[in-house]
Amino acid sequence: MANRPGSRRAIEKTQRGIIYAILIVVSVIWLFPFVYLIFQSLFKVPVSKNFFPGAGNWTFDNYINLFTNDAYPFLKWWLNTFIIAVFTSLLQTVFVLMTAYALSRLKFNGRQGLMKLMLILGMFPGFLGMLVIFYILELLGLNTSIFSLILVYVASSAMSYYIAKGFFDTVSKSLDEAVLIDGGTKNTVFWKVILPLSKPIIIYTILVSFTGPWGDFMFGRYIVTAGSIPASGWTVAVGLQLLTTKAGNLEYGLFCAGAVMVSIPITALFFWLQRYYVEGIAGGAVKG
Numbered sequence: 001m002a003n004r005p006g007s008r009r010a011i012e013k014t015q016r017g018i019i020y021a022i023l024i025v026v027s028v029i030w031l032f033p034f035v036y037l038i039f040q041s042l043f044k045v046p047v048s049k050n051f052f053p054g055a056g057n058w059t060f061d062n063y064i065n066l067f068t069n070d071a072y073p074f075l076k077w078w079l080n081t082f083i084i085a086v087f088t089s090l091l092q093t094v095f096v097l098m099t100a101y102a103l104s105r106l107k108f109n110g111r112q113g114l115m116k117l118m119l120i121l122g123m124f125p126g127f128l129g130m131l132v133i134f135y136i137l138e139l140l141g142l143n144t145s146i147f148s149l150i151l152v153y154v155a156s157s158a159m160s161y162y163i164a165k166g167f168f169d170t171v172s173k174s175l176d177e178a179v180l181i182d183g184g185t186k187n188t189v190f191w192k193v194i195l196p197l198s199k200p201i202i203i204y205t206i207l208v209s210f211t212g213p214w215g216d217f218m219f220g221r222y223i224v225t226a227g228s229i230p231a232s233g234w235t236v237a238v239g240l241q242l243l244t245t246k247a248g249n250l251e252y253g254l255f256c257a258g259a260v261m262v263s264i265p266i267t268a269l270f271f272w273l274q275r276y277y278v279e280g281i282a283g284g285a286v287k288g
Contacts, residue, residue: 034263041256062257072251074258076232077239080146082265084235085213087150092157092209093202100164101190105176118159126156127218134223146233148223153213160208167201168194203273211266217241236262 041062066074103115133152142148175197176189184192195202213235220235234242240258243251 037256037259041253041260043253062253063261066254066257066261069254072239072243072254073232074236074239074261077234077236078261080233081214081236084146084149084153085210088153088213089206089209091150091154092160093205095154095157096160096164096205096209097195097198097202098190099158100161100168101194103161104165104168105173105186105189115161119162122156122159130219130222137223149213149219149235152219152223153216157209160205164201164205167198171197207269207273210269214262214266 042058042060043062066072103111137148137151142151171194175193179189179193180186215237216235217237220238221241236258240255240262243255243258
């Protein structure tokens, strides 16, 4: 009986050690492609079968060529994608938060049916409607442009309301009642009370809205490059794909260097705002 606490601690340490070992193995597997990508971008040769560059093979030529080679306007691709992602994230955040607030606070006929309909529609992949979207944009004269991509990304943003709604459900409704008693309106409640208390979910929504356009290839390839728009108007995902297919020439080193440069903004954002990202997910993961 006297050894039972010690035995329990030993069991807990063993279980914790097994969990840590599993997490380490999973982390190594998850990080391996990223480490491989970085090392491949530092090779002199176009494609190498080695994991680590050997002596004399280290170089930053791929990164230099990425920004100086006129055949690959990487900086313009990067800026195009950045502009699209920034405007999309701002507009999507506004629409998502306003929709979530309305569904969380306002009671109206058909509310439950509307929520279920948006959840069902959100289950279908967006690329199923690419052909229809393209023809609609063509009829409006908006195809093959950066603006058309922003419009496509923002158009269905309200259907991503559920995480934000779950967060708003956790905010006490007595705050709304206090503002309304003092003569405020629903707009006053939303803009001056709810939003200042919703920093985690705002940042979470901005991050999610930013990462979607930043890494999207299918809509960028199908819409922006469908016409005669020059390569300087492409997004970075479409441009990087060019490096692996143009004239059968595999520019693998440039591709890896470009992939590293593309990952830097997203990585920096998540490291900087990860605390709010986690709080936003946790706060929104409630049953509403």
